[in-house]
Structures are given as C-alpha cells and as structure tokens.
Amino acid sequence: MTRVIGLISGTSVDGIDAALVDVVGSQTDLKVQLVAGKTFPYPPNLRSQILSVCSGEALSIAELAELDDAIAQEFATAALTIQAEYDSAELIGSHGQTVYHRPSGNTERSSYSVTPNPGSEMGYSLQLGRGALIAQLTGITTVSNFRSADIAAGGQGAPLVPIVDACLLAESNRSLCIQNLGGIGNVTYLPARGKRENKDESDISSLGNGILGWDTGPANSLLDLAVEHFSGGTKICDEGGAWAAQGTPCQALVEDWLAEEFFRQPPPKSTGRELFGVDYFGRCLVESSAYDLSPADVLATLTELTVASIVHSYQTFLPTMPDRVLLCGGGSHNLYLKRRLQAQLHPVEVLTTSEAGLSVDFKEAIAFAVLAQWRVRGIPGNLPQVTGAIAPVLLGEINSCWHSWA
Numbered sequence: 053m054t055r056v057i058g059l060i061s062g063t064s065v066d067g068i069d070a071a072l073v074d075v076v077g078s079q080t081d082l083k084v085q086l087v088a089g090k091t092f093p094y095p096p097n098l099r100s101q102i103l104s105v106c107s108g109e110a111l112s113i114a115e116l117a118e119l120d121d122a123i124a125q126e127f128a129t130a131a132l133t134i135q136a137e138y139d140s141a142e143l144i145g146s147h148g149q150t151v152y153h154r155p156s157g158n159t160e161r162s163s164y165s166v167t168p169n170p171g172s173e174m175g176y177s178l179q180l181g182r183g184a185l186i187a188q189l190t191g192i193t194t195v196s197n198f199r200s201a202d203i204a205a206g207g208q209g210a211p212l213v214p215i216v217d218a219c220l221l222a223e224s225n226r227s228l229c230i231q232n233l234g235g236i237g238n239v240t241y242l243p244a245r246g247k248r249e250n251k252d253e254s255d256i257s258s259l260g261n262g263i264l265g266w267d268t269g270p271a272n273s274l275l276d277l278a279v280e281h282f283s284g285g286t287k288i289c290d291e292g293g294a295w296a297a298q299g300t301p302c303q304a305l306v307e308d309w310l311a312e313e314f315f316r317q318p319p320p321k322s323t324g325r326e327l328f329g330v331d332y333f334g335r336c337l338v339e340s341s342a343y344d345l346s347p348a349d350v351l352a353t354l355t356e357l358t359v360a361s362i363v364h365s366y367q368t369f370l371p372t373m374p375d376r377v378l379l380c381g382g383g384s385h386n387l388y389l390k391r392r393l394q395a396q397l398h399p400v401e402v403l404t405t406s407e408a409g410l411s412v413d414f415k416e417a418i419a420f421a422v423l424a425q426w427r428v429r430g431i432p433g434n435l436p437q438v439t440g441a442i443a444p445v446l447l448g449e450i451n452s453c454w455h456s457w458a
Contacts, residue, residue, distance in 0.1 A: 056421035057143070058414075058420040059144065060148075060420055062235055062381070063273055064276060065149070065235070068092045068127055069089070069416060070089065072135050073086055092129070094126060102151065105151045107330045120180045123149050123180045124183075124185040127148070128190050131186065131190050142193070143425060144194040144195070144424065145194075145198075147420045148179030148197070152324075153326060154176045154326065156208055175203045183195065190453075194450075195427045195428065195449065198420065198447045199447075205443060207440045212423065216422050217230045220410055221408055222244075224246050225245075228240075232415075234272060234382060235272050240265045242262075266320060269357075270361070272381075273329060274332065274358075276289050278350055281337070299349040300352055305339060306353060310360055314327060319369055322439075336354065352388075355386075376402075377403070380415045384404050424448060432444035
C-alpha cells in the first residue's frame with residue numbers, strides 16, 4: 053500500500069481538490085481508499101489573476117514566475133493540511149493549474165509507427181504550480197507536469213484519466229460513460245469487460261481495449277461566466293442549477309452554437325478556456341440579445357448547450373450508446389443539468405460516480421494520485437487511442453526534495 057496525495061485545480065478554477073488516498077495494486081488489481089478529501093478555495097485575488105491569464109491576459113516572465121510560485125505554495129499548503137491528522141503520505145501527484153492548452157493540430161494518426169515532427173503543429177499545455185517547489189515545501193516527492201510527455205509523443209495531453217476510470221469503474225456486463233463536468237466536460241467510454249475481444253487483461257495494452265475518451269465541450273465554464281455576469285460578481289456558480297431551472301432554453305440558439313467546429317471534430321480532441329471562455333461567452337451573450345431572453349433563460353440555454361453537446365458527442369463518436377452514464381465533477385451537483393441529461397439520454401440511466409463508490413468531487417484528484425504512483429513504478433499512464441499519442445509513455449516528472457536524501 054502507498055499513501056498518496058492527489059492535487060488538481062480544474063478549468064473552473066474554483067479551488068484545489070486534494071485527496072489523501074491509499075493505493076493498492078497497479079492496474080488490473082487497482083484498489084483505492086479515499087482517506088480524506090477537501091477542496092481548498094484560492095484566495096480571491098489569486099483566482100482572479102488565474103482567470104485573467106486563462107482569458108489571454110499578457111504577463112511578463114517575472115509575473116509568470118510569481119504566479120507559478122503562488123500557485124505552488126497554495127498546492128503545498130493543501131497537501132500539508134489534508135494529511136495533518138493522518139499518517140504522512142509518501143508521494144504527491146499534482147496536476148497543477150492549467151492556464152494554457154493548445155491541442156495538437158494533427159488529430160489523425162494512422163499507426164504507432166508515426167514519428168511526431170516537433171515542427172508540425174505539436175500541442176502545448178502549461179500547468180502552473182511547479183512540482184519542485186511543492187516537493188521542497190512539503191518534504192514529499194512530487195510528480196507533476198503530467199501532460200508534457202504525451203504531447204511530446206504527438207498526443208493531446210488530455211484527457212489522462214480514462215485509464216484510471218477503467219481500472220476503478222469498468223463493469224463486466226454493462227458499458228459505461230464516465231462524464232466529468234468540470235469547467236470543460238470530458239467523457240470516458242468503458243465497454244463491458246465481457247464484450248472485449250482480448251480476455252487477457254494482464255497489462256495496459258489489453259486493459260485499454262475499446263476504451264475511448266475526449267473532451268465533449270463546455271460544462272461549467274460558460275455557466276459560471278454567465279452567473280458572475282448576471283449577478284454582478286456576487287455569485288460564481290448556479291447552486292444546484294436553481295437559477296437555470298427558472299428559465300426556458302432557446303433551442304434555436306443551441307442549434308446555432310452547436311455549429312462550432314469543435315463539436316464536429318472527431319476524437320482525439322481536447323479543449324479549454326482558450327475556446328470556451330470569456331470571448332465565446334461574449335458572443336453567446338450578444339446572440340442571445342436578439343431573442344429577448346431573461347438571465348434565467350440564458351442560463352437554461354447555456355445548460356442546454358452542455359447537455360446537447362454531450363448527447364451529440366455520444367451519438368456521433370461512440371460505437372454504441374452506453375448502458376449507464378456516471379457523472380462526476382462540480383457539475384454533477386447541478387440538479388437541473390442532471391435532469392436535462394437524463395431526459396435527453398433516456399432510456400440510458402444517469403447516476404453519479406459516488407453511487408458507484410468513487411467520490412464525484414475527488415475522482416480527478418484520486419486519479420492523479422494513482423498516475424503518480426504509476427510514474428514512480430515505471431508504468432505508462434496514457435492511452436494512445438484517447439490522446440492521439442504514438443505510444444504509451446510515462447507521465448509526469450519526479451521531483452525529489454532534500455528531505456528524501458539528506
């Protein structure tokens with residue numbers, strides 16, 4: 053057993069999710085026990101600065117370094133706090149805070165024999181909160197910068213969680229979609245184990261058979277921007293979807309917004325606030341003004357865009373519709389969104405990962421705890437058919453601290 057801390061702040065930038073996890077086994081025999089989980093909100097000024105950078109605000113190198121260190125210090129504090137009342141962790145897996153994500157322009161790779169050309173539209177992704185500083189501040193070896201190796205191998209660098217989803221949630225007789233609803237939505241498709249052609253699941257190559265995954269589009273990002281706009285900054289999210297539930301979605305707008313090229317692009321694909329951020333919301337706001345919509349109507353319409361983009365994604369890119377959908381992430385608490393998904397996906401059952409035994413709030417943090425353990429054990433953590441990489445690679449950089457060898 054290895055005690056690991058998983059840390060991540062997603063595209064909603066609502067805080068650092070910290071999970072103290074006991075990890076047993078490796079892949080086909082993987083088991084995790086969530087010892088403690090907590091979300092640590094960013095200080096308001098720091099959150100505001102992160103959101104500004106995500107929206108394209110220019111920074112000097114000195115300002116970038118200062119922001120990187122400030123985020124690392126918050127992550128280190130979260131790690132130390134989450135384990136304060138328990139036996140200390142041996143390892144930290146820190147995803148960091150994404151502030152820039154530019155997916156690879158090459159989404160079609162015919163075989164693993166292709167060698168990525170560094171000069172040909174290779175992707176780039178930047179997560180702040182450097183692991184070396186977290187390691188020094190906590191005294192715990194820290195794995196960070198998980199996306200870069202996959203990107204260097206020609207992949208999107210995201211999503212990285214599907215292989216962990218497969219280890220923890222796949223079922224023998226039922227196909228699943230694990231739908232994460234963070235700022236950006238992403239899906240993992242898990243075929244029923246019994247339907248896989250290769251019954252020998254002793255390694256990652258066979259374990260990954262049939263597993264798919266990609267970013268589906270905006271989940272909470274546009275909704276949160278709308279709530280902040282219509283509330284004059286007094287609110288940052290629509291609790292439970294109560295505000296949107298008072299409105300009526302404008303289907304004409306939803307259809308127009310679904311014409312966005314990203315929704316038609318086949319996987320592998322990933323996205324971020326670079327596309328579905330402030331500028332996109334501004335266009336939505338301008339276009340909605342032609343329909344004389346109330347704030348609640350706009351929120352209902354943006355919610356319907358999230359729902360429609362997910363349903364369209366499943367119907368277009370999955371080999372078959374799943375038997376069940378399991379929601380996770382902050383958006384899984386949005387009851388209006390969940391109801392709309394259930395209505396549009398009927399008769400597919402829509403539940404949450406918590407109902408399957410894996411916390412909706414800390415599933416992603418748990419996943420990066422697992423990926424960190426795999427990294428130090430030399431186990432690849434990406435799925436090439438999900439990210440578009442040319443091969444499985446080791447994910448993350450290992451940052452030791454002087455405590456480890458002094």
